[in-house]
Every structure is written in structure tokens, then in C-alpha cells.
Amino acid sequence: MTLGAIAPTTSGTSLSNMGLQDFMKILLTQLTYQDPLKPMDNKEFMAQMAQFTALEQSQRLNDRVQQLIENQAALQSVSLIGRSVEISTGSGKATGTVSALSFQGAGPLLTLNVAGGGTLRDVGLDRILSVR
Structure with missing residues (x-):
């Protein structure tokens, strides 16, 4: 999707x-x-x-x-919480599981747990490439 x-x-x-x-x-x-x-x-x-x-x-x-x-x-x-998403980053693409959601400013922002234990914060919906 x-x-x-x-x-x-x-x-x-x-x-x-x-x-x-x-x-x-x-x-x-x-x-x-x-x-x-x-x-x-x-x-x-x-x-x-x-x-x-x-x-x-x-x-x-x-x-x-x-x-x-x-x-x-x-x-x-x-509906994305707990789902795996692929996002675009400045250096390419990243895949992670949506662990949190915040509503600040212009729209909802996601927090992703990525492979290797890293966390990406404040990911906008416009950066999502796919949802699994």
C-alpha cells in the first residue's frame, strides 16, 4: 500500500x-x-x-x-502504529516499524524503530514510500 x-x-x-x-x-x-x-x-x-x-x-x-x-x-x-514502513531519507531509503505518533504543527509525525536499534523521529507522512 x-x-x-x-x-x-x-x-x-x-x-x-x-x-x-x-x-x-x-x-x-x-x-x-x-x-x-x-x-x-x-x-x-x-x-x-x-x-x-x-x-x-x-x-x-x-x-x-x-x-x-x-x-x-x-x-x-x-493506523500505521505497529506497521512496517519504508521512507525516503536524505541518503536514500530506510525501513522501520512505527512506534509512536505525535501531532505537532502541520500534521502527524511518526517515530520509527529502524533495524540496528536506531530511531528516526519526526517523520512526516509525505516521506512514506510504502507500508507493509
Whole structure:
């Protein structure tokens, strides 16, 4: 069984980081500097509010999917305890038995007991090549 890396993708658009306060500032600025003889159309205003609501819901959905991915990675890593895994190292490959698991930072980290009595700590799931 081979496991692939589970890593979130990052979005390069600054629009995805826009919050409610930012939107309100833009809207207030737009209303402050609008031409009094040509006020903002109600339809346009409602369309902007609908777009912002859709953006906010999309951000919430992304947050929930990210939580789901993190939970799935944790569940996968728990099932590895006591199993033999092959990992990539800076100098090649190593095989060992998963003896412990920690949840720190970006994701679960494994501790492996390797042949010869050595221990490899803080092995990320992305370094696993195969599970036996």
C-alpha cells in the first residue's frame, strides 16, 4: 500500500483573504465618493452583496474541507502504529516499524524503530514510500 502526501494547496489570490471588514471599507469608500447625481443602483448593490456572501460561504467551505483533510491524515497515521514502513531519507531509503505518533504543527509525525536499534523521529507522512 502506498500513501501519497496530503498537503493543502495555497491560493495566490488576495481576494480569498478579503474579510467582511475589508468589504465594508470598500463599500463605504464607494458610497462616500459616488456621484450624487448618479447614485449606486440598488440592483448593483444587491449583486455585490450576493457576491460577497458567496465568497464568504466559499471560504467557510474551504476551511471545513481543510479540517476534514487534517482529520483524515490523523486517522491514517494512527493506523500505521505497529506497521512496517519504508521512507525516503536524505541518503536514500530506510525501513522501520512505527512506534509512536505525535501531532505537532502541520500534521502527524511518526517515530520509527529502524533495524540496528536506531530511531528516526519526526517523520512526516509525505516521506512514506510504502507500508507493509
